[in-house]
Amino acid sequence: MNFVFTSIIMFVFWILLSGEFHFLLMLSGIVFSLFVAYISHDLLIGSDNIRLFSTRMLRFCRYVPWLVWQILLANLDLVYRTLHPKMPIDPQVIRFDTALRSDIGITVLANSITLTPGTVTIVANQDGEFIVHAIARKPAKDLLAGEMQAKVKRVEG
Amino acid sequence: MIDLMLLLFLVVCAIAAVSMKDLLSTTIILGVYSLIMTVVWTRLNAVDVAFTEASVGAGITTVLIIAALSRTKREEEGQEYGMWSKLLNPQDLKLTDKQSPLLWLTSLFIVLITGAVLIYGTIDMPDFGDPDAPANIHLAKRFIEESYEETGVPNFVTAILASYRGYDTLGETTVIFTAGISLILLLRRKSYICDTTIKEKEMKEHIVIRTISRILIPFVQLYALYVIAHGELSPGGGFQGGVIFGSSIILYVIAFGLEEGRKVRIFREMGDLLNSTGVLIYAGIGVLCLLAGGAYLEYDKLPLGSEKMASSLGIYGIEIGVGITVAAVMITIFFITARHER
Amino acid sequence: MFDAVATIIVFAAILVLYRVIKGPTIYDRVLAANAIGTKTVVLIALIGFIYERPHFLDIALVYALINFIATIAILKYQEMGRLD
């Protein structure tokens, strides 16, 4: 089942990359997708089942717009801090625990933290323990307030 | 303007790379050098070369040099050599017996003379991009105008490499194969003990890197195969595709550890076989051409539809052969150099 | 326009080169090298558009993937002293 799913994703990726519809290239596309799915089908989906994987993907898509907005805010903040002649930064390291346990959940949260205002993930481990470097006090407080964790938790399900 | 800035960049990089003492820093700077070199190639419109530089120079060379570093020492040892490091750190300027001023001056003299001779040699060369240069009058014209008619391959770099210069490419593939075999003979050892306690700690800490690598690897692999298959239409081909495929396996090993990589991903037993399979496919297609009544590697004599079709399919076949060899040899080299016996 | 953007990005890359050479730690160098990598991806795509040869995008895509692998390799070596 994983195998079929992976080969379909791979074939779609092939068509997007290729944009050519010769007989020969389509045939090689099918063969190569099957080959990649054969050697790597346990990688893409991992230990999850497909149902969980696809629902998570859908919920993730709903999470993206909020993330993009946060990324824009992050950059405005950073531009201000970089170009301000006095460079108003006050770095600090914070740690906190989350209820996340799955690989995907932790990865999404870690990368979201890295992309959003004033914070970068230093350590994220399997027990949901995070260490984060914040560039000033306010971003640290915002992160500890926990809005993002709740949203990611909803993605994880 | 851009060209001048890029040139400046390259010169600074080169000087910095020579004057660093920490070899890891030098590796990083060489990676940067290679990045900029790719931009220069694209500026010159040499897409295939740029592609090779991108996949080989910046990516896999860095990884392989680091694998080699992990077997040797990281710091440069012994006396200060080279004047750049002295100019940068004047307090190190201590001349020993070995570096008496006379010796120093002599070597400077020799280098200057050689440089002058080389520059003198270039005076007779045609100007850069001169349309009347001998290389541009006969050969290039024919390749550009007639290669599609003669080989059925739109990308004429691929046409030249695989068809007009088919023997050279066969030679290159064999050289890569030979390098892999030599390394196997020189460095492979049987014993390997894995320290599992480190592995478990790593497993917990590096969860993000692992998850992302896991998701990325299938896409990298499919992309590599796409590059091989589209070598005839767009830049790329067997060589670049093979390197990218090799890098995907290398990424797996770096993220998950060698033991894991060997258990899941075939390559201990299959590796040796695959190393030679590629060359076999390449040479075998040549032999098939002989059997079909043509010369060695004369693809259009293959009994596969029209001449153009046959030629195109033959070239596709050897691209796959090159790809298999390159991928397998890269993986073999990485596995052998990165592995530590304890 | 594309030319101007490309020139500015090369300029930015030269700024970052200072950090690659100066350091002080190896992490600064990796960080700066990575930043130059991202600029290179942009440059290649832009040059592709200047010459109107979209095939250049394949190279940009290779970089987006390969740069990541090299970075991970350097960091793992720095941390563990080995790659296996």
Next chain:
Amino acid sequence: MVVTTIISYLFLAVGCFLIVVASIGIIRFPDVYSRIHPAGKSDTLGQAMIFIGLMIYEGLSFVSIKLLIIVIFIFITNPTATHALVNAAHAAGLKPWEKGDDRN
């Protein structure tokens, strides 16, 4: 036609600006941990902005799909590389710079 070109130039300009700011940040900030912020965020977004600008310029075609693929890859790999970098620095025991320390 003209409108899309203007919009795409706008994106290019913003992306360009962000990349330059990121470079300045990488030079100006006091230690690895704070330099990570411009390198991880502004660079990623600046790059994405330029690619989006090119996408708008190109219109809907396989070229812009490829650009989109590049953007997605960048958004996956760049933060991960950033995270790997700070993680390694942290494991090596590098102390973050704090307010009041010397700047250099």
